[in-house]
Amino acid sequence: MKYVVMLGDGMADRPVPELGGRTPLEAAVKPHMDFLAQHGTVGMARTVPEGMPPGSDTANLSVLGYDPKIYYSGRSPLEAVSMGIPLAADDVTFRCNLVNLSEEGALEDATMVDYSSDEITTAESTELIAFLNREFHTETRDLYPGISYRHCLVLRHAETGTDCTPPHDISLKPVRDHLPKGRYGEQLLDMMKRSYALLRDHPVNLARVSRGLRPANCCWFWGEGTRPALSSFEERFGVKGGVISAVDLIKGIGICAGLKSVDVPGATGNVDTNFQGKAEAAIGLLQNGCDFVYIHVEAPDECGHRHEVENKVKSIELIDREILGRLLPTLQASGEDYAVLLMPDHPTPLSIRTHSGDPVPFVLYRSDRESPLHAGAYTEAFAEKTGLFIPEGHRLMEKLLLDERI
Numbered sequence: 001m002k003y004v005v006m007l008g009d010g011m012a013d014r015p016v017p018e019l020g021g022r023t024p025l026e027a028a029v030k031p032h033m034d035f036l037a038q039h040g041t042v043g044m045a046r047t048v049p050e051g052m053p054p055g056s057d058t059a060n061l062s063v064l065g066y067d068p069k070i071y072y073s074g075r076s077p078l079e080a081v082s083m084g085i086p087l088a089a090d091d092v093t094f095r096c097n098l099v100n101l102s103e104e105g106a107l108e109d110a111t112m113v114d115y116s117s118d119e120i121t122t123a124e125s126t127e128l129i130a131f132l133n134r135e136f137h138t139e140t141r142d143l144y145p146g147i148s149y150r151h152c153l154v155l156r157h158a159e160t161g162t163d164c165t166p167p168h169d170i171s172l173k174p175v176r177d178h179l180p181k182g183r184y185g186e187q188l189l190d191m192m193k194r195s196y197a198l199l200r201d202h203p204v205n206l207a208r209v210s211r212g213l214r215p216a217n218c219c220w221f222w223g224e225g226t227r228p229a230l231s232s233f234e235e236r237f238g239v240k241g242g243v244i245s246a247v248d249l250i251k252g253i254g255i256c257a258g259l260k261s262v263d264v265p266g267a268t269g270n271v272d273t274n275f276q277g278k279a280e281a282a283i284g285l286l287q288n289g290c291d292f293v294y295i296h297v298e299a300p301d302e303c304g305h306r307h308e309v310e311n312k313v314k315s316i317e318l319i320d321r322e323i324l325g326r327l328l329p330t331l332q333a334s335g336e337d338y339a340v341l342l343m344p345d346h347p348t349p350l351s352i353r354t355h356s357g358d359p360v361p362f363v364l365y366r367s368d369r370e371s372p373l374h375a376g377a378y379t380e381a382f383a384e385k386t387g388l389f390i391p392e393g394h395r396l397m398e399k400l401l402l403d404e405r406i
């Protein structure tokens with residue numbers, strides 16, 4: 001038996017006026033997703049436990065079968081693992097975004113224009129992070145470059161207790177009420193203020209402005225955490241597997257769970273990602289010793305944060321055509337039975353431009369049996385209508401891999 005999780009990050013939504021009151025899942029042409037819904041078990045699952053932050057960290061941990069209430073130790077350390085940063089038990093990490101703030105004079109008066117600085121390239125951001133680290137490095141403090149706008153700050157011999165705000169939660173809002181507070185609030189704010197003064201005239205940013213792109217004029221800390229400890233996925237579920245994702249968060253969760261993480265050339269984390277390459281990488285894993293593959297596509301989430309309605313629909317259609325459209329016929333042709341769990345981690349509604357912790361629609365399809373809880377199509381409304389609700393989303397993995405009854 002082969003097992004696939006097809007995860008469209010932030011894919012679920014609410015009715016969108018620009019789509020005539022439909023959700024992106026309702027508007028998208030997605031015959032393969034609908035086929036799975038018409039023959040599989042369809043329902044709703046809560047992936048973000050009540051009272052926890054609705055992030056891709058908590059939600060993807062759930063989908064992979066790890067109860068966030070037990071295993072969640074913050075977002076940035078999961079990314080740090082993927083970035084190869086060695087972490088000690090008393091290290092505290094933060095995500096460091098290179099963001100674009102409006103240039104108002106004092107940082108407190110600025111607005112969060114773009115949490116991604118127009119998706120700054122990795123080559124540019126690596127140079128900016130190296131520049132900032134020369135300013136900020138101390139015996140107990142270092143910045144490490146990651147991908148595009150996503151980087152990491154490590155504080156050594158430190159403790160948790162700093163309150164920060166994810167920058168994608170405050171798009172187009174004044175930053176004043178969202179600056180770091182608590183244990184290292186002042187230290188982080190001081191670095192942010194210095195970066196705001198230092199970065200605007202950096203040659204990388206001057207070149208970006210001359211190309212009509214937003215400068216990455218400030219660093220922004222959030223996503224505090226400490227070294228994660230996940231139990232082995234293979235020991236829990238008895239299968240070898242891999243994860244395929246563009247982003248360090250999902251790669252890090254996979255690595256911490258003992259899964260293989262495959263890098264796909266051209267995987268960007270956006271609607272221009274290499275969908276076909278992800279399908280081919282998944283097929284490669286399944287044909288070479290893995291029975292389980294977790295395919296993560298970041299694009300619908302990014303489109304939700306940016307309020308890109310058409311691109312959100314398009315990214316769902318591309319997941320359907322380029323990934324499921326290649327994977328399902330290959331699995332079918334292999335003659336071996338297979339199961340597919342299709343779902344988002346959390347909704348990223350276009351109307352609020354950030355995540356919600358609402359339950360998400362899922363399909364659990366098995367090639368060896370029809371389910372009475374099938375639906376007409378894969379949409380939020382059809383999934384609600386079946387009446388099936390899984391209150392603890394991390395239990396879905398047991399239903400997929402251990403064939404527990406729903």
Ligand SMILES: O=C(O)[C@@H](CO)OP(=O)(O)O
Pocket residue numbers: 009055056057150168247298301302305
């Ligand atoms: O990586 C990030 O900074 C965020 C925003 O893109 O990702 P996600 O919304 O999946 O948490």
